[in-house]
Amino acid sequence: MRALLALTVFGGGVAHATLAPALRIGNVAPDIPLIVVTLLALRRGPEFGCLAGFAAGLIQDAAGGGLVGVQAFTKALVGFSLGLAGGRLRVTQPLVQVPGLVVLSVLEGVVRFALLKLFHFPAAFGDLMLYVVLPQALYNGFLGAALVLALAWAEAQRGRLP
């Protein structure tokens, strides 16, 4: 589990560092670690999701140069919550995945904003939601759905192998 966790977090971080700038549309870049944490939490459960979210968020915080611990907090929470809810959600359908990831991203943004507000974050909620959180949430939704489909296809291919 530790190796997988390290690999996942490392892979998510690398993907975020390498792919996110390339995938940028205008000023909007996807939150790849959030997508990875979501997928992992749904498959591996709340403990794994929590730790993966914490590690991925910590790396993002450290790399971003802001307050260290904010994204670790929110992503750990996301990972844990989705890990718990994973068994009850039908997440194989793109029609569920896209809005689900959008809502999840928005919720993560709201929690992050609330947490930052505790530490006197100056930005306005409306502007932040309109120009940062919502566009990124939409992007996360579509990218995450594409990733889920790609994984499902890869697993199907692997299942056909003798």
Add this chain to the structure above:
Amino acid sequence: MRIRRLALLGATLAVCLLLLTLQTRGRAPDAADVVALVTTPVQKAMAAVQRGAFGVWSTYVEWKNVHAENRRLREENRRLKVEALAVTETSEENQRLRRLLALRSRLPLETTAGEVIAREWGGWVRSLTINKGQGDDVQKLAAVISPDGLIGRVVDVRPGASVVQVLNDPASTVGAHALRTRAPGVVEGDARGSLRFKFMARDGAGLQVGDLVVTSGLGGVFPRGIPIGRVRAIEDRGSALFHYAVLEPAVDLARVYEVLLVTGDRRKDVTAYFPAGG
């Protein structure tokens, strides 16, 4: 199990809040140091992978761009070369036509301009086909000239075209004389494509290398005084009654593109109208 999960979540969130609190209470360096212990190696590894990935990718993209640009530049280079050739060609043609027009306007002869549309340049026959023929007032044996001198005569007139026997055709003969000495003779073509000024009398010809040979006008086919060529060498066969000179044609016969065909009265002396005849 459930308590363990909640404990894990609580501990994780507590660590986060602790880190945040430490940073906001002025102990940011401590918190950052703690995180750095864990994150710095990961970040270094990520940076290395990122550099590698971007390096490979950017090299590939650069190579693709350079490749595409190279192809584009090659294409552009080829197009520009063709355009440059076309411009040069047009410029040369323009110059040739200007010279032809100038000659036509100063000659006291009726002429019509024609364009070379074909050429036969084998050893047996040397001829040009001109785009003027029946209906253009072109007659058989009409003299064909250029601003540099004589080209030949029309030997066949067809609808819309005429065939011109060129001076260096082996069957071509033109009455001529040396401009300086007035020594008469006949200019003939030969199989090698050169011109010979033949039947010069051994005594009294006084020909020298560089002398200009022009049409004599005898026979009424060619107007008098059209440059044919300059003496390149004199062949003296000792006891022969006549000797001959090898001529350098006044006109570069292989590079004739536009000509003037004399259509009217040919019995005129045009020596003064050619620059070389002055």
